[in-house]
Amino acid sequence: MPAMPRLVFLATDIALALLLAALAVYVWHVRRSPELRATWRPVFRDAAAMSALVVLSLFLLVAALDSIHFRPVLPRAEGAAADAPAAYSTRTYSVLDRLLRKPMEGTERTYSAPLAYLSYSKETVEVDGRPVREFPRLAHGGAHLKDPAQQWLPDLLQRSALGVGGGLLAAILLAAAVVAARAGTARIPFADCARAVWRRETEVPLRAVLMTAGVLLLIVGWVAAIWPAYHVLGTDRTGNDVLYQALKSVRTAVVIGSLATLATLPFAIAFGILAGYFKGWVDDAIQYLYTVLSSIPGVLLIAAFVLMIQVWIDKHPELYETGLERADVRLMLLCVILGVTGWATLCRLLRAETLKLSELDYVQAARAFGVSHLGIMRRHIFPNLMHVVLIVAVLDFSALVLYEAVLSYVGVGVDPSTPSFGSMFNLARTEMSRDPPVWWNLLAAFVFMLALVLSANLFAGAVREAFDPRARAFRPRLARSRPAA
Amino acid sequence: MLNYILRRVAYGVLILVGVNLLTFVLFFTLNTPDDMARLNIGGKRVTQEAIEKWKVERGYDKPLLYNGRGDGARKFTHTIFFERSVQLFAFRFGASDSGRDIGYEIRQRIGPSLAVALPTYLLGVIATVCVALLMVFFRATYLDFWGVTGAVVLMSISALFYIIVGQWFFSNLLRLVPISGFAGGWNLAVFLALPIVIGVVARLGADSLLYRTMFLEEIGKDYVRTARAKGLSEAAVLFRHVLRNAALPILTSTVAVLPLLFLGSLIMESFFGIPGLGSFTIDAINAQDFAVVRAMVFLGSVLYIVGLILTDVSYTLVDPRIRLA
Numbered sequence: 001m002p003a004m005p006r007l008v009f010l011a012t013d014i015a016l017a018l019l020l021a022a023l024a025v026y027v028w029h030v031r032r033s034p035e036l037r038a039t040w041r042p043v044f045r046d047a048a049a050m051s052a053l054v055v056l057s058l059f060l061l062v063a064a065l066d067s068i069h070f071r072p073v074l075p076r077a078e079g080a081a082a083d084a085p086a087a088y089s090t091r092t093y094s095v096l097d098r099l100l101r102k103p104m105e106g107t108e109r110t111y112s113a114p115l116a117y118l119s120y121s122k123e124t125v126e127v128d129g130r131p132v133r134e135f136p137r138l139a140h141g142g143a144h145l146k147d148p149a150q151q152w153l154p155d156l157l158q159r160s161a162l163g164v165g166g167g168l169l170a171a172i173l174l175a176a177a178v179v180a181a182r183a184g185t186a187r188i189p190f191a192d193c194a195r196a197v198w199r200r201e202t203e204v205p206l207r208a209v210l211m212t213a214g215v216l217l218l219i220v221g222w223v224a225a226i227w228p229a230y231h232v233l234g235t236d237r238t239g240n241d242v243l244y245q246a247l248k249s250v251r252t253a254v255v256i257g258s259l260a261t262l263a264t265l266p267f268a269i270a271f272g273i274l275a276g277y278f279k280g281w282v283d284d285a286i287q288y289l290y291t292v293l294s295s296i297p298g299v300l301l302i303a304a305f306v307l308m309i310q311v312w313i314d315k316h317p318e319l320y321e322t323g324l325e326r327a328d329v330r331l332m333l334l335c336v337i338l339g340v341t342g343w344a345t346l347c348r349l350l351r352a353e354t355l356k357l358s359e360l361d362y363v364q365a366a367r368a369f370g371v372s373h374l375g376i377m378r379r380h381i382f383p384n385l386m387h388v389v390l391i392v393a394v395l396d397f398s399a400l401v402l403y404e405a406v407l408s409y410v411g412v413g414v415d416p417s418t419p420s421f422g423s424m425f426n427l428a429r430t431e432m433s434r435d436p437p438v439w440w441n442l443l444a445a446f447v448f449m450l451a452l453v454l455s456a457n458l459f460a461g462a463v464r465e466a467f468d469p470r471a472r473a474f475r476p477r478l479a480r481s482r483p484a485a
Numbered sequence: 486m487l488n489y490i491l492r493r494v495a496y497g498v499l500i501l502v503g504v505n506l507l508t509f510v511l512f513f514t515l516n517t518p519d520d521m522a523r524l525n526i527g528g529k530r531v532t533q534e535a536i537e538k539w540k541v542e543r544g545y546d547k548p549l550l551y552n553g554r555g556d557g558a559r560k561f562t563h564t565i566f567f568e569r570s571v572q573l574f575a576f577r578f579g580a581s582d583s584g585r586d587i588g589y590e591i592r593q594r595i596g597p598s599l600a601v602a603l604p605t606y607l608l609g610v611i612a613t614v615c616v617a618l619l620m621v622f623f624r625a626t627y628l629d630f631w632g633v634t635g636a637v638v639l640m641s642i643s644a645l646f647y648i649i650v651g652q653w654f655f656s657n658l659l660r661l662v663p664i665s666g667f668a669g670g671w672n673l674a675v676f677l678a679l680p681i682v683i684g685v686v687a688r689l690g691a692d693s694l695l696y697r698t699m700f701l702e703e704i705g706k707d708y709v710r711t712a713r714a715k716g717l718s719e720a721a722v723l724f725r726h727v728l729r730n731a732a733l734p735i736l737t738s739t740v741a742v743l744p745l746l747f748l749g750s751l752i753m754e755s756f757f758g759i760p761g762l763g764s765f766t767i768d769a770i771n772a773q774d775f776a777v778v779r780a781m782v783f784l785g786s787v788l789y790i791v792g793l794i795l796t797d798v799s800y801t802l803v804d805p806r807i808r809l810a
Contacts, residue, residue, distance in 0.1 A: 292503035295793075297785040299751055303770045304511055304778055311520045398641065405643045409752055411771050425645040429756070432653040433664070446646050454641040461637070473705075474698045476624070476633040 006088050008069040010325060011332040012255050016067050019258055020060075039387075042466045047200075047208035049462030052455035054212045059452055062247055063254040066096040069324075092324045096251075100244055102228055106140035108239035111431075114440050115230045117142025117152055141231045159225045167221025171214035178210060234440035236427065246444040248419035253452060256335060256404045256414075257397040263339020264396075265389065268346035273377050273385070275347075276354025286351070290344040298341065299410060305337040306412040327415035334407075334414060338400065346392045350385055357381050387467040394463045398456035401449065421445045486801070493797060497790035504786045505570045508779050513565060518545040524773055543582055543776070578780040583772065587780045590765060597667055598749030598761030601677055605684035605753075606746055609692070610739060612685050614728075617696035621704065622723055633697070639690030648756045651683045665758035680757045684750065696735060703731040733803045740799045744788035748781075 030036045043049050071088040097104055111120035118135040125136055137143070145151045182202070183193035197206045223243070226232050233242040275286040293301070313319070313329060320326040357363060358381065366376050401421075407413035408422025416423065424445035431438035465472045512521075522539040523531050539545075545565060572579065578587035620632040656664035662679045703709070704727055712722045749763035758764070762781070769777035800807050 288500070288503065292500055292507060292786075295500055295786040295789040296504060296507075296782050297745065297748065297789070300766065300778065300782050300785055303766075304508065304782060307770070307773060307775065307778065308511055311524050314524070315520060402641075402643050405645050406752060409645060410767055421643070422645075425643065425649065428649055432649055433657060437653060437657070442646070442649060446642070449643055449646075450638075450641055453643075454638060457637055457641050474701050476620075476630045 005070040005072045008071055008092050008325075010067075010069055010328040012259065012328055012335075013067045013069060015259050015262075015332070015335075016063070016255060019262060020064065039466055043459075043462045044204050046462040046465075047205035048458045050205055051208045051212040052458035052462075054209055054216065055451055055455040056459060058216060059250055059254060059455075062096065063251040065099065066094045066248060066251040068095045069093065090322060092322055096247065100247070103231070103241040103244045106231075106241065108138050108140065108231070108235045110235070110237060110239055111438055112138050112141055112231060112235045112239075114232060114234040114242075115141075115156060115226070116234065117145060117148045117230075120438070138231075141235075142229060144229055156226070156230070159229065160222060163222040163225025164218055165221075166225065167218035168214075170221065171210075171217045174213060174217065175210045178206065182206070233444045234438075236441055237431075242440055242444045245419050245424065246421075246448045249421050249424065249445070250448065250452065252331065252414055252418055252420040253401045253404060253449070255331060256338070257400045257456070259332075259335040260338035260342065260400050261393045261396045263336050264343040264346055265339075265393075267339070267343035268350060269382070269385070269389065271343070272347040272350025273354050273381055276351040277358050277373070277377055277381065279355075283351070286347070290347050293341060294344040299407070299412075301341045302337055302407065303410065303412045305341065306334065309333050309337065323417060327418045330415045331418060338403075342396075346389070349388050349392065353385055353388055354381055357384055391460075391464050391467050394456070394460040398453045398460065401453050401456070405449070421449045490794065490798065493794045497794065500790055501574070501783070501786060504783065505573065508782050509566060509570045512775055512779060518565075521545070521773075521775060542584075543580070573780070573783045578783075579776065581769070581776045581780075582774045587777055590777075591762065591780070591784065594749075594760055594762045594765050595747055596761075597759050598747060598754065598763060600673065601680055601684070601753060601757075601759055601761065602746035602749050604677070605681045605750075606739075606742065608681060609685045609688050610735075613689055613692040613696055614732075614735065616689065616693040617700055618723065618728065620693070620697050621700040621727075622719070624701070633694065636690040636694045639686070640694070641690075644687040644752060647683050647687050648752065651679055652756070655679055665756065667757075667759050676757070676759075680753050680759065684753055696731075699734055700727060700731050703727050706730075737796060737799050737803065741789075741792035741796045743795065744791040745785070747788055748785055 030040055069092050071090075071092050074087045074089055076084075076086075109119070112118070113120060117138055119138060121135075122133045123136050124131050124133055126132070127134075137148070142148055142152060142155075145155060179194050179197055180190060182197075183190045186193065188196075196202055197210070200207050223232055227243070231241050231243070233246065236242055236245065271286045271290070275283040296304075309330070313326070313333075320329055363376060363380050366380055371379075404413055404420060405422035405425055408420055409426055413422050414420045424441055428438075428442035428445065431441055465475060518540050519536055522536040522545070526535055526539060576588065578591065581587050581590070616632070616636075620629050623629050623632075652664055655661045656679070662675055666676055667673075668676055704723075708730075709722060709727060712726050713719075717725075747762065748766075749759075749761040751763040751767055753759070754761045754763035755767045762784075765777065766781050768774075769781070
C-alpha cells in the first residue's frame with residue numbers, strides 16, 4: 001500500500017478553515033432567519049456587490065486551495081527494510097502548488113518578460129567555439145518551439161484562440177445552466193427566463209453576475225492555454241514565475257485581511273460591551289486603555305511589537321520544523337499583533353452603541369426581571385451589536401490588505417520568504433529603475449491587489465448600505481431613478 | 486475653558502505614562518537586553534563578553550526597576566526604567582543604539598518632514614474639498630456616479646503603486662523632476678513637487694468620498710431649503726451656504742492630524758530620500774535600533790494627544806453653542 005502524504009496543519013491554515021466554517025454557519029443562519037434575510041436582500045440585489053462577490057469567491061477559492069498543506073512521501077531508498085517508516089519530503093506543498101506544478105518548477109535563471117522565449121538580459125554563450133553576447137533561450141518559456149522567430153506568434157495566437165474559445169464555451173454553458181435552473185424552479189419557458197435575465201428583470205442581478213463570471217472564465221481559459229508553454233507574466237529576479245507568485249500572495253493577503261480583523265473582535269466586543277454596560281470606573285479604565293493604544297502611531301506600535309516578536313521567534317526554534325512553518329508562525333503572530341493593536345476603533349463604536357442600548361426599555365425590563373448581568377450582555381446586547389461588527393469587519397478587510405503592503409515595505413510585515421503583494425512592490429521599486437524597466441512584477445501585484453481590494457470595497461459598501469440606514473442616503477443616484485416631479 | 490484644557494492636559498500626561506509603561510514592558514521585559522544585544526550584534530555565536538560590552542556602552546547593564554547597590558534616590562535613578570523611560574517626559578531622548586544623539590537628530594529632521602507633510606496636507610484638503618463639491622454640485626448625474634466610482638477605484642490602489650509609477654513616469658521617462666533627494670533654496674520645490682502630488686492623489690479617493698458625505702448631510706438641512714426657496718441659484722446655495730457650514734466639521738475632523746504632520750510620512754520620505762523623521766524611523770526599524778523606535782513612539786503619542794486637545798478646542802472656537810466645562 002503506498003504511504004499517504006503527511007498533512008501539515010499550519011496555524012493560519014487551521015484559523016482560515018475555522019473562519020470559512022464560521023462563514024458557512026452564518027450563511028445558514030441568515031437563510032433561516034427572516035429578519036436577517038430581509039436585511040441582506042439589498043446586498044443581493046446590488047449588481048456591483050454581486051459581481052464583486054463572484055471575484056471575491058474566486059480569490060477565496062485560491063486562498064483555500066493554498067491552505068491545505070502536505071509533505072509528500074519520498075521514494076523508498078534502495079535497500080531499506082520493508083517495514084522502515086516512510087520518509088517525507090522536507091518541502092511542504094499546498095494543493096495549489098500541485099495544481100500549478102509546471103509553472104512552479106519551471107524556473108528560469110533570472111528575469112524574462114511576459115510570454116517571452118528569450119531571456120531579459122544578454123549573456124555570453126559559445127557559438128561555434130567563439131563567445132557571443134546574445135539573449136539566450138529560456139529553459140521553459142517557449143521551449144517547445146523549434147524556430148521561435150517564425151513560430152512564436154502563430155503558436156501564441158493559436159493557443160490564445162483555443163483558450164479564449166474554451167473560456168467562452170464554459171461561460172455560455174454556465175449561463176445556460178443557471179438560466180435553465182432558474183427556469184425550472186420558476187416554471188417558465190427557458191427563452192422567457194433568458195430574456196428576463198438579459199433585461200435585468202430578475203431579483204438577483206443575474207446578468208451582471210454571469211457577465212463577471214464569464215469574463216473571469218475567459219481569463220482563466222486564456223491563462224490555462226498559455227501557461228503550460230510560456231510564463232504568462234514573466235519571471236522575477238530569481239527566475240520564479242510571477243503569476244504563480246501573485247497567486248501565492250493572494251493567500252497572504254486573504255489571511256491578513258480576515259484573521260487580523262478576527263483577532264480584533266474578542267478585545268473590541270468584550271471591552272466595548274463592558275464599558276458601555278457597567279459605565280463608571282470600568283468605562284474609565286477601558287477608555288484609558290484604548291486611548292493609550294490609539295495614541296501611538298499605528299505603524300510604530302506594530303513595528304515595536306514585530307521587532308519584539310522577531311527576537312522571541314529566534315529564541316524559540318522548537319516552535320517550528322521547517323522554514324515554511326517558521327514563516328507561518330510569523331504571519332500568524334502578525335495577525336495577532338494587528339488585532340491587539342487595532343481594536344480601539346471598533347471598541348469605541350461598540351461602547352457608544354451599548355450605552356444607547358442599555359437605556360432601552362427591553363434591557364430595563366430584563367434587569368427588572370432579575371436577569372444576570374452576563375445574561376443581559378449575552379442575550380440582549382451582543383446580538384444587537386452584530387451589525388456594527390459586520391460593517392467594520394468588511395470595511396477593515398480591504399484596508400488591511402493595503403496595509404500589509406506598507407508594513408512589508410517598512411520591514412515589519414510578513415517573513416521575507418512569504419510571497420506577498422508587499423514584497424512584490426518592494427522588488428518593483430528597483431526593477432522599475434532598470435533600463436528597460438522590468439514592469440511585469442509591478443503589473444501583477446497591481447492587478448491582483450486592485451481586483452481583490454476593489455471587489456472587497458464594493459461588497460463592503462453594499463453591506464454598509466444594507467445594515468446602516470444612514471449610509472443609504474449618500475448612494476450616488478442617477479436622476480432617472482427619482483420620481484418625476 | 487482654561488480649567489477644561491488643564492484637565493485635558495493632565496489626562497494627556499496620564500496617557501503618556503501608560504504609553505511609557507507599555508513600551509517599557511514591550512521592550513525590556515518581553516525580551517531581556519541580552520536578547521537585544523544578540524540580535525543587534527548579529528550572528529549565532531555571540532560571546533557573553535561581547536554582549537556585556539554592548540550593554541555597558543549603551544547603559545543597558547543597569548537593573549530594570551530597582552538598583553540595590555545605589556544609595557538614596559540613586560536606588561531608583563540608576564535604573565533602565567528611569568534613564569530610558571522617565572527621562573522621556575523631559576524630552577531627553579538620550580543616545581540611539583548606534584551612539585547618535587536622538588534629540589539632535591529629531592531637531593534636524595523635523596524641518597524636512599514638515600516641508601513635505603504641510604503642503605501635502607493643505608493641497609490635499611483643498612483638492613479633496615473641490616472634488617467633493619463638484620460631485621455634490623452635479624449630484625444625481627453621471628458625473629456624480631462616475632466620480633464616486635473613480636474615488637472607490639483610487640482608494641483601492643496601494644500608495645506604493647502611486648509612488649513607484651509616479652517616480653518611473655515623471656523621473657525616469659519624462660525626466661521632469663529628480664527621482665529622489667533633498668536640497669535647500671529654490672531647488673527644494675523641484676525635489677518636493679512629486680512627493681507632494683503623489684501624497685495628494687493617494688489620499689484623494691477616500692477623503693473626497695468622506696467630504697462628499699459631509700456635504701450631502703449638510704444639504705439636507707432646513708437652511709438650505711430656505712435658501713433655495715428664496716430663489717438663490719444652486720451654485721450660490723452650494724458655494725456660499727453649504728461650503729461654509731460644512732467647512733466646520735471638515736476642519737475639526739482634520740485638526741487632529743495637524744501635530745502628526747511633524748512625524749512626516751514613513752514611505753514617502755524613504756522612497757524620495759527626504760531626510761525627515763519618517764525616514765529616520767524606517768532606518769531605525771531596519772537597523773533594529775530600539776532606542777530610536779522608543780523615542781519615536783513617545784513623540785508620536787505626545788503629538789497625538791496635542792491633536793486631541795486641539796480638536797476639542799477647535800469645536801468651541803467654530804461653534805459657540807459648545808461650551809467646555
